[in-house]
Amino acid sequence: MYAIVDIETTGLGAKGNKVTEISIFVHNGKKVIKEFTTLVNPEVPISYSITRLTGITDDMVRKAPRFHEIAKEVIEYTQDCIFVAHSVNFDFNVIKYELQELGAEFKRKKLCTVRLSRKLIPGQRSYSLGSLCTTLGIKINGRHRARGDAEATVILFEKLLALDTNGTFNSFLNPRSRQATLPPLLPKMVIDNLPNKTGVYYFKDANGKVIYVGKALDIKQRVLSHLYSKANKELKLCNDTANITYQLTGNELLALLLESHEIKHIYPKYNQAQKRNSFSYGIGMYQDRQGVMHVIYNSLKVLKNPIAKFYNKRNCITFLEELCEKYELCPRYCNLQNISGGCFHYHIKTCRGVCRNIEDIQSYNQRVQKALKLLLNNDSYVIKEKGRAENEIALVLIKNGTYQGFGYTSKGAKIKSLLEIEKTIELKQDNADIQRIINSYLNKYDEKVFFLN
Numbered sequence: 001m002y003a004i005v006d007i008e009t010t011g012l013g014a015k016g017n018k019v020t021e022i023s024i025f026v027h028n029g030k031k032v033i034k035e036f037t038t039l040v041n042p043e044v045p046i047s048y049s050i051t052r053l054t055g056i057t058d059d060m061v062r063k064a065p066r067f068h069e070i071a072k073e074v075i076e077y078t079q080d081c082i083f084v085a086h087s088v089n090f091d092f093n094v095i096k097y098e099l100q101e102l103g104a105e106f107k108r109k110k111l112c113t114v115r116l117s118r119k120l121i122p123g124q125r126s127y128s129l130g131s132l133c134t135t136l137g138i139k140i141n142g143r144h145r146a147r148g149d150a151e152a153t154v155i156l157f158e159k160l161l162a163l164d165t166n167g168t169f170n171s172f173l174n175p176r177s178r179q180a181t182l183p184p185l186l187p188k189m190v191i192d193n194l195p196n197k198t199g200v201y202y203f204k205d206a207n208g209k210v211i212y213v214g215k216a217l218d219i220k221q222r223v224l225s226h227l228y229s230k231a232n233k234e235l236k237l238c239n240d241t242a243n244i245t246y247q248l249t250g251n252e253l254l255a256l257l258l259e260s261h262e263i264k265h266i267y268p269k270y271n272q273a274q275k276r277n278s279f280s281y282g283i284g285m286y287q288d289r290q291g292v293m294h295v296i297y298n299s300l301k302v303l304k305n306p307i308a309k310f311y312n313k314r315n316c317i318t319f320l321e322e323l324c325e326k327y328e329l330c331p332r333y334c335n336l337q338n339i340s341g342g343c344f345h346y347h348i349k350t351c352r353g354v355c356r357n358i359e360d361i362q363s364y365n366q367r368v369q370k371a372l373k374l375l376l377n378n379d380s381y382v383i384k385e386k387g388r389a390e391n392e393i394a395l396v397l398i399k400n401g402t403y404q405g406f407g408y409t410s411k412g413a414k415i416k417s418l419l420e421i422e423k424t425i426e427l428k429q430d431n432a433d434i435q436r437i438i439n440s441y442l443n444k445y446d447e448k449v450f451f452l453n
Contacts, residue, residue, distance in 0.1 A: 002027040002111070003081035004157055006150035007091050008054045010042050017094050018042035019067055020056050023146035024077045025154050027084075029161070032154060036077045037147045039064035054144045067098050074099070078108055082173070086129045086153050087184045087239065088112035109173055113156055114184035116172065120163045126206075127185065132156060182227060185242040191227075194220040197388075199248040200258045203270070206242040212270040213262045215255035219246050237270045250388035253396065254406050256437045261428050279432055281316045282306025285372065291361050292354050293368040295320060296335040307375045308439055309432050322443045327371040330354055330364070375439060380452040382421055383441070387411070396438070397421055403430040403438060418452045 008021040023037040039056070041064045051057050074095060085091040088110045096106045114127050124135060129149060133140055138155045142148025161169070182188060185206055194201075196218050203212035203226075216222030227238055249255040263271045283297045284306050297316035300306065310316045320334050331337040333354065354364045383396040391411050397404040399418065405428035415421055428434075442449065 001081045002029065002084050002157070003078040003108075004084045004150055004154050005078070005091050005095075006085060006146045006153060007094060008050075008056055008144065008146050009094055010044055010046050010050060017097075018044055019094060019098055020046060020050075020054070020061055021146040022070070022074065022095075023150035024074070025150055026077055026081060027154060027157070034077070036073050037150075038070060040070060041066045056145075068102055071099060071102055071104065075104065075106070081108065082111055083108040084111045084113060084153070084157060086113045086149070086156075088114075089183070090235070090239070093235075111169065111172060112184055113153055113160065115182070116160045116164075116168065117156070118185070118187070119168050119172075120160050129153065129156070183238040183241050185240075186227075186238070186244070190244050191220070191223065194223055194244065194246065195248065196220050197248050198251060198255055199246050200255055200262060201244055201246040202262075203237060203241045203268075204243040204245065205240050208243070210262075210266045210268050211240055212237055212268050213259055213266060215249075215252070215259040217252060217255075233270070240269075248388045250392065250394050250408075251385040253383065253385055253437070253441050254394050256441075257396065257403075257406060257428070257434060260431075260433045260437060264429075264431065264433075279309035279311055281311070281313050282309045283316055283320065285368075291365070292333060293365045294333050294335070295323070295329070295368065295372070307372060308435065310436065315436075319440065319443065322440075323371050326443065327367045329367060329371060380418060381449050382452060383438075383445075383448055384450060385448065395421060395424060397425050398438070403428065403434045421452070 004025045004027055006023050007019050010018045010020060019040045020042050021037075021039050024035065025032045026034045039061050041061045043066060046056060046058055046061070083092055089112070092106075092108070092110055099106045113129075117124070117127050117132055121132070121136075124132065126132075129152060130140070130143060132138070133152050133156065136156065136159060138152050138159075140148050140152040182191065198217050199219055200213060200215050201219050201223055202210045203214075205211050214222065214226075223244060226234055229235070229238075247258065249258055280300060281297060282300050282303045283295060284303050285293060285295050287293050296303075297310075297313070297320060300309065308319070310319065317336065320336055323329060324331055324334050324336065354361055379401065380397075380399045382398070385394040385396070387393045387408050392408050393411050393413075394406060394408055395415075396406045399422075404422070405425045407424040407426050409415065409424045415424070
């Protein structure tokens, strides 16, 4: 038995979206045996854009039953049925969230007529319900209304059943296939071919345009976390995704650098963070009357000539906390504890800063200078990291304080000069985000830095 479902809603996402109309056709594999259709009062306003699309207004649903009043019918009509819909995850998840709010669990096997159509009717320019119905000569009596779309989906479903001579339906229902849970436009083979390795991945739409770039220590697992996320933003991204490609980097640093570079050059629709170009906070340094070096953070409106810039106050504080821990600096003199007298570490007798050893200012200042060394000067150096294979190493080049790019060479190669390293490097553009990534890395792994003459 199949429950072929279509819903209209107050918005385009799944979570937090409310049903305004629902239509369920119960099908025994040969014909429709019963139907349930009704408008639903969502108890929230319907946006103008949705009303313009569906024709459903607030006045139309004002006296309609609320979802809790039809929940019993929804459960009973889909009970012991395979849940079928065009882009099934949207309809299923909206209903699931509505029922969860009422304390009811909703579990059903699922089939997606988009994915089935891609398999059984290959080569179509579009797999939207409207396009498929035009191609197949299916008349829709009421487009973007629940009953009209559900009735058209029934006819499409019956055509797909007739075309299935190789057990496609059964293979899609196999829990291990993931066919029912993948986005409608994304072939399962794409997911199967993703590696469990470190690198950068690219979500692409049906036209091949990159719509999202991400980095991961394990590309396959990270992509799956996108696909099974319940966040509305992730659902929209996944529904637009028709392909996923990747580049291996061998280590997280290069994945971060490549991700940042790609976002700024491709400018993908669903990336937001590194599209920002304005930094609001920075860290600086000064020496007090006693000769103690202070590391501080403040708004860029106040702080002149910052050593490093950050998007927000939290990033500044995190950077300084890591600096203090690694180089055993004093939190009070790093603007992290605004108290008189000694810092917290001084009171618990673990302080290695000037709170406890005021006479040893020179030694403390040397640790501060070491902590900020790579931020304060214009040296040339290379970072050596793991490559993409056992016999390969990755190189990141900073020349006169400016990021040049990264590249790969064989593990046994003896590279001594700056010129030799430049030959292995793929040039990339330096920017504040790149500097932030490198500074954060050096804060943790400065032992991997090799200075060049």
